[in-house]
Amino acid sequence: MELTRRDATAALAAVGGAGGVALAARQRADDPEDGDEAAAGDGDNEDDAALDDVAVRASMTAVAAVLYPSEVDGVGAFVDRFLDGRLDGSAHAKGIRIAVGELDDAARSWYGGPITELSESECDRLLREVGADTAEEDSDGTLAERARYYVVNELLLALYASPTGGELVGLENPQGHPGGTESYRRGPR
Amino acid sequence: MSAGSPDRTSVANADVCVVGAGPAGALVADRLTADRDVVVLDAGPRFDPDDRLARQERAIRPGYDRPDVWDVGGERDAHASSGERFYPLNHARVKGVGGSTLHWQGMVMRLHEADFDSETERGVGADWPIDYADLRPYYAEAERELGVAGASDNPYAPPREEPHPMPAFEPSYSDSLFAEACEELGIDMHSVPNARNSEPYDDRSACVGYGTCQPVCPAGAKYDATVHVDRAEGEGATVIDRAPVQRLEHDADRVTAAVYATPDGTEHRQEADAFVVACGGVETARLLLLSESDRYPDGLANSSGTVGRFFMDHLFAGVGGTLDEPTRQNHVGFYTSACDQFYDEADAETAPFKLEFFNYAGPSPVEEALTGDDWGDELLGRLRDGYGTHVAMGGLVEQLPRADSYVGLDPDRTDDHGNPVPDIHWSIDDRALRTIERANEIQRSILEELGAEIEWVAGPDATGPAYHHMGTTRMSADPDGGVVDADCRTHDLDNCWIASSSVFPTSGAMNPTLTIAALALRVADDVERRL
Ligand SMILES: Cc1cc2nc3c(=O)[nH]c(=O)nc-3n(C[C@H](O)[C@H](O)[C@H](O)COP(=O)(O)OP(=O)(O)OC[C@H]3O[C@@H](n4cnc5c(N)ncnc54)[C@H](O)[C@@H]3O)c2cc1C
Ligand code: SF4
Numbered sequence: 001m002e003l004t005r006r007d008a009t010a011a012l013a014a015v016g017g018a019g020g021v022a023l024a025a026r027q028r029a030d031d032p033e034d035g036d037e038a039a040a041g042d043g044d045n046e047d048d049a050a051l052d053d054v055a056v057r058a059s060m061t062a063v064a065a066v067l068y069p070s071e072v073d074g075v076g077a078f079v080d081r082f083l084d085g086r087l088d089g090s091a092h093a094k095g096i097r098i099a100v101g102e103l104d105d106a107a108r109s110w111y112g113g114p115i116t117e118l119s120e121s122e123c124d125r126l127l128r129e130v131g132a133d134t135a136e137e138d139s140d141g142t143l144a145e146r147a148r149y150y151v152v153n154e155l156l157l158a159l160y161a162s163p164t165g166g167e168l169v170g171l172e173n174p175q176g177h178p179g180g181t182e183s184y185r186r187g188p189r
Numbered sequence: 190m191s192a193g194s195p196d197r198t199s200v201a202n203a204d205v206c207v208v209g210a211g212p213a214g215a216l217v218a219d220r221l222t223a224d225r226d227v228v229v230l231d232a233g234p235r236f237d238p239d240d241r242l243a244r245q246e247r248a249i250r251p252g253y254d255r256p257d258v259w260d261v262g263g264e265r266d267a268h269a270s271s272g273e274r275f276y277p278l279n280h281a282r283v284k285g286v287g288g289s290t291l292h293w294q295g296m297v298m299r300l301h302e303a304d305f306d307s308e309t310e311r312g313v314g315a316d317w318p319i320d321y322a323d324l325r326p327y328y329a330e331a332e333r334e335l336g337v338a339g340a341s342d343n344p345y346a347p348p349r350e351e352p353h354p355m356p357a358f359e360p361s362y363s364d365s366l367f368a369e370a371c372e373e374l375g376i377d378m379h380s381v382p383n384a385r386n387s388e389p390y391d392d393r394s395a396c397v398g399y400g401t402c403q404p405v406c407p408a409g410a411k412y413d414a415t416v417h418v419d420r421a422e423g424e425g426a427t428v429i430d431r432a433p434v435q436r437l438e439h440d441a442d443r444v445t446a447a448v449y450a451t452p453d454g455t456e457h458r459q460e461a462d463a464f465v466v467a468c469g470g471v472e473t474a475r476l477l478l479l480s481e482s483d484r485y486p487d488g489l490a491n492s493s494g495t496v497g498r499f500f501m502d503h504l505f506a507g508v509g510g511t512l513d514e515p516t517r518q519n520h521v522g523f524y525t526s527a528c529d530q531f532y533d534e535a536d537a538e539t540a541p542f543k544l545e546f547f548n549y550a551g552p553s554p555v556e557e558a559l560t561g562d563d564w565g566d567e568l569l570g571r572l573r574d575g576y577g578t579h580v581a582m583g584g585l586v587e588q589l590p591r592a593d594s595y596v597g598l599d600p601d602r603t604d605d606h607g608n609p610v611p612d613i614h615w616s617i618d619d620r621a622l623r624t625i626e627r628a629n630e631i632q633r634s635i636l637e638e639l640g641a642e643i644e645w646v647a648g649p650d651a652t653g654p655a656y657h658h659m660g661t662t663r664m665s666a667d668p669d670g671g672v673v674d675a676d677c678r679t680h681d682l683d684n685c686w687i688a689s690s691s692v693f694p695t696s697g698a699m700n701p702t703l704t705i706a707a708l709a710l711r712v713a714d715d716v717e718r719r720l
Contacts, residue, residue, distance in 0.1 A: 013242075014242070014245070014246075014399075015242060015243075015245070015246040015249075016242025016243050016245075016246065066564065066565060067564040067565060067568075068565065069565055069566045069568070069569040070565070070566055071566075071569075124565075133562040133563075133564075134562050136251065136252065136560075137250065137251060137252040137559070138252055139252065149250075149252060152564070153250065153251075153252075153559045156558045156559055156564070156568075157246070157249065157250070157555065157558075157559060159558075160554055160555040160558040160572075161249070161555050165555075166554065166555075168569060168572075168573075169554040169569070169572045169573055169576050169577075170515070170573065170576060170577050171517075171519060171520065171554055171576060171577075173398055173400065173520040173521075174400070174519070174553075174554060174555050175249060175399070175400040175401055175519060175522070175553045175554075175555050175556070176245060176246075176249055176399065176400070176401060176555055177398075177399070177400075178397035178398055178399050178407075178408065179397075179398045179520070180397060180398045181358065181387075181395075181396050181397070181398050181521065183398065183517075183520045184361045184362065184398070184517065184520035184521045184525075184548055185359050185360070185361055185362055186362060186517070187362050187365075187515075187517065188362075188514070188515040188517065
């Protein structure tokens with residue numbers, strides 16, 4: 001199934017740009033330590049790891065090739081278009097850049113090259129070795145938790161909130177996609 | 190108002206001070222603003238409408254709890270739960286301009302006639318001092334104000350004088366599967382009123398099928414109370430956000446000022462001729478308790494001793510399973526068919542209850558995709574296995590008002606302003622538990638008729654609250670029997686009204702907000718009359 005520009009636009013329509021409310025700034029219920037003013041929490045010491053956006057896009061595309069099912073095509077253009085809306089000046093965008101940068105560092109030290117030069121199976125192993133498969137997403141957590149949040153779930157969210165991603169599962173109007181009020185009334189095709 | 194530091198000082202010569210900017214407070218303010226100087230104080234923030242997609246993303250991502258979607262939690266919202274059953278208060282409310290309707294589902298039914306006469310008609314509960322007929326014109330107005338899509342095909346609904354403002358949403362595909370089973374069993378299905386635009390209404394978009402209605406509608410097609418706050422403000426009302434009222438100052442028979450805190454750490458006094466407390470069913474009682482004085486040592490307006498007592502919610506009853514055919518769930522986030530057939534069979538033994546046919550049974554694939562240690566083809570395989578054949582029914586059951594189910598103050602814990610936090614002491618009567626079983630029986634029979642393999646039952650042990658806070662400042666003609674009179678004005682204080690489901694003496698089993706809205710409009714008329 002071909003992922004289109006329309007899918008990427010739809011995925012963005014579902015989740016929006018990364019700006020706006022500090023998405024990463026979570027307030028836990030019942031946590032007396034949390035104040036009203038949630039702060040976007042990225043340690044500055046991680047800044048050196050951040051990649052420039054060209055490299056971020058290429059690395060995210062390489063990861064998407066592993067995360068997305070083999071029957072989807074057009075991954076590069078889809079991810080690119082999606083990231084147009086996400087790589088802005090927000091804390092979330094910074095979180096993506098840093099997490100991808102740290103993954104790239106790990107790729108270089110463990111596999112001797114950047115993410116973009118890994119084979120799909122090496123990239124798969126890299127993600128599992130950092131723990132992104134079993135970690136629970138956390139915008140403010142360990143590398144595993146941030147890789148899950150900013151890379152793995154970022155890309156899976158983009159796919160499965162898009163019409164093509166929904167259709168892969170049999171739901172052409174997935175949650176998050178404003179697909180109108182006809183589809184819920186239609187029977188199976 | 191600039192984004193930096195809006196003016197949060199009080200307004201001179203205000204006629205009316207409304208505390209709380211949920212639907213109750215917003216409707217009162219909107220109705221009075223044309224002729225009166227109105228000030229609205231809300232404890233929470235104004236939420237930027239441009240952030241709704243980001244909030245929707247929080248709703249989908251596993252890293253956020255439901256309360257995170259609208260920034261509920263932390264010290265501001267600390268609470269205790271000392272009853273038999275845990276009460277998850279911060280899943281059950283939003284603080285801020287728009288109130289809990291920002292998160293709500295938007296199902297809006299009228300109470301039935303017998304709900305107002307429970308003691309007389311059913312032999313349990315307490316009669317309201319008003320009848321369905323008193324509220325009937327206000328229900329119609331409330332339906333116009335909120336924008337309700339509905340139809341007149343429900344033979345069990347109370348009498349109405351005019352059609353709903355918008356046509357009902359058409360039944361879903363899964364409704365058509367249920368319909369066959371229900372017909373076989375002699376069970377009636379009918380449409381259900383939604384505070385959600387089936388067509389453009391009141392300058393708001395028609396529903397576009399985002400499917401995340403609860404907890405956020407990015408399209409604005411689902412009604413929320415920012416509609417009426419914005420309108421009131423446009424007509425001259427002053428709305429002050431992040432201004433939690435700490436206490437109501439008073440003399441023997443009048444409230445004189447609402448004392449509120451602001452983020453800069455200062456306190457202000459808002460004086461007015463009339464005060465309308467509309468803080469929802471928990472915080473309304475809490476504010477009265479916090480406002481105790483030598484004259485009212487047990488809490489303001491509490492000569493009857495009933496402030497905080499008789500806390501009720503609606504109880505969820507449900508059954509779900511899978512079929513061996515596609516059921517097309519999770520396209521939209523609301524339901525389109527219900528069954529009120531059994532509602533008026535209620536008596537002393539069995540509570541009123543209603544049944545709902547879900548359009549969102551089973552997992553949402555996008556949410557499922559973000560959890561698990563698989564990806565690629567394996568993940569897609571899991572999503573395909575998990576999605577597609579689920580069916581489920583829900584239902585709501587009335588619980589009786591009992592003095593030992595209450596909202597009190599926890600002496601051991603304080604909020605961010607040093608005030609004791611609310612303690613929800615929730616307990617449920619046996620009639621309600623029996624009725625959950627009865628609802629489960631019917632739900633189970635329908636699913637079995639459908640050929641479903643039943644996978645879960647939310648029965649008496651697994652039931653939970655529907656997040657409808659009722660009963661804590663009950664209405665009574667007798668000043669010893671309740672907090673407010675038939676006009677929702679406090680018995681103790683001449684210039685203080687309460688607009689909330691906290692005034693419900695008995696709750697019925699219908700979602701409360703249309704009744705809250707009707708009462709709020711009626712409160713506004715009474716305030717206007719007496720000013
Ligand atoms: C998940 C969910 C689903 C729901 N679904 C439905 C549904 O389908 N149908 C239905 O009828 N109802 C539903 N409800 C319930 C519905 O949201 C409430 O009945 C309704 O919002 C109550 O309106 P209100 O104005 O009385 O209180 P709220 O909407 O709770 O607003 C109260 C406001 O008062 C403010 N406040 C509180 N204390 C103070 C203070 N001390 N000073 C100043 N301001 C204060 C709060 O910040 C808040 O903004 C649902 C609720 C939830 C949480
Ligand atoms: S399905 Fe719900 S969230 Fe989506 S547009 Fe309709 S009302 Fe809004």
